[in-house]
Amino acid sequence: MIEARGLTKSYGAKRAVDDATFTVRPGTVTGFLGPNGAGKSTSMRLMVGLDRPTSGTVTVNGSRYGELAAPVHEVGVLLDAKGVHPGRTARSHLRALAATHRISDGRVDEVLALAGLTAVANKRVGGFSLGMGQRLGIAAALLGDPATLILDEPVNGLDPDGVLWVRQLLRHLASEGRTVLLSSHLMSEMAQTADHVIVLGRGRVIADASISEFVTGAGGAHVIVRSPDDARLAAALLAAFPSGVDLAPAEGGGFSAHGITAPEIGGIAAAEGIVLHELRPVAASLEDAYLALSREEIEYAPAGAAA
Numbered sequence: 001m002i003e004a005r006g007l008t009k010s011y012g013a014k015r016a017v018d019d020a021t022f023t024v025r026p027g028t029v030t031g032f033l034g035p036n037g038a039g040k041s042t043s044m045r046l047m048v049g050l051d052r053p054t055s056g057t058v059t060v061n062g063s064r065y066g067e068l069a070a071p072v073h074e075v076g077v078l079l080d081a082k083g084v085h086p087g088r089t090a091r092s093h094l095r096a097l098a099a100t101h102r103i104s105d106g107r108v109d110e111v112l113a114l115a116g117l118t119a120v121a122n123k124r125v126g127g128f129s130l131g132m133g134q135r136l137g138i139a140a141a142l143l144g145d146p147a148t149l150i151l152d153e154p155v156n157g158l159d160p161d162g163v164l165w166v167r168q169l170l171r172h173l174a175s176e177g178r179t180v181l182l183s184s185h186l187m188s189e190m191a192q193t194a195d196h197v198i199v200l201g202r203g204r205v206i207a208d209a210s211i212s213e214f215v216t217g218a219g220g221a222h223v224i225v226r227s228p229d230d231a232r233l234a235a236a237l238l239a240a241f242p243s244g245v246d247l248a249p250a251e252g253g254g255f256s257a258h259g260i261t262a263p264e265i266g267g268i269a270a271a272e273g274i275v276l277h278e279l280r281p282v283a284a285s286l287e288d289a290y291l292a293l294s295r296e297e298i299e300y301a302p303a304g305a306a307a
């Protein structure tokens, strides 16, 4: 369990994390989302004692990171996969980490296998691809068999097999009752991996909900409708539902209807004798929900992006 209470970190006048209060629960994968500069990495650094809060607290299993008796066995961390000496082999890197924490060489071989690195265990890390580096970082995070994992962009640079591997691994670790917090900018991946999301915007918590609550709450579900008589159908829908229905031209013809269900549209079309060529409900996605929420929060939006 990770608990942040009034967590604040200022760099000069800049509040990178601003009075953030949230709980990351065991047995779930929690996604940490937010636009560039929202404060995710800073929050993660505060969680693992790499920085000190200006005010407020963050604890892991009830203790500040610095007070944990055996941190590597309690929290596995992936913050910067490139922070490895390039001249070392994957195995020697992990053995060095293991030796400082009285972890056996057998466990090193176990995590190498788990991360799919056995075949390259004796290769120098300097020659590793970004994805292999990520796998090594994840292997290192798992070394102490920790109950909590904090992973900043773990799928960055991984190929589709690697992305699937991370997804299955994190889901498995959560099913064992561990606490898993990960950040990612890949919304489709997050939607398939996480159960819960915490969204930061300009250092503040702007959403903290299960994925389904978050997606449903943001709206965005709609129906794509196409008819040879679009104009008459649109007029009939607006006449039947004078308020709350929103129609907009759809890509490729027809229109998208918000605030009305596919059966309602089908019923009105039948009653009016209007032929339908397409009637397709589209569920809202995590990406839609996230974009709707963070539109005003995007700190480094390119000029014109807000439009």
Ligand SMILES: Nc1ncnc2c1ncn2[C@@H]1O[C@H](COP(=O)(O)OP(=O)(O)OP(=O)(O)O)[C@@H](O)[C@H]1O
Residues within 6 Å of the ligand: 011, 014, 015, 016, 017, 034, 035, 036, 037, 038, 039, 040, 041, 042, 043
């Ligand atoms: N050491 C530092 N000194 C000054 N400002 C910093 C420092 N670290 C972070 N910041 C600022 O704090 C804010 C939050 O940065 P942070 O890296 O935590 O965001 P993030 O959500 O992880 O972004 P990204 O998605 O780009 O990784 C940014 O405005 C950043 O420029």
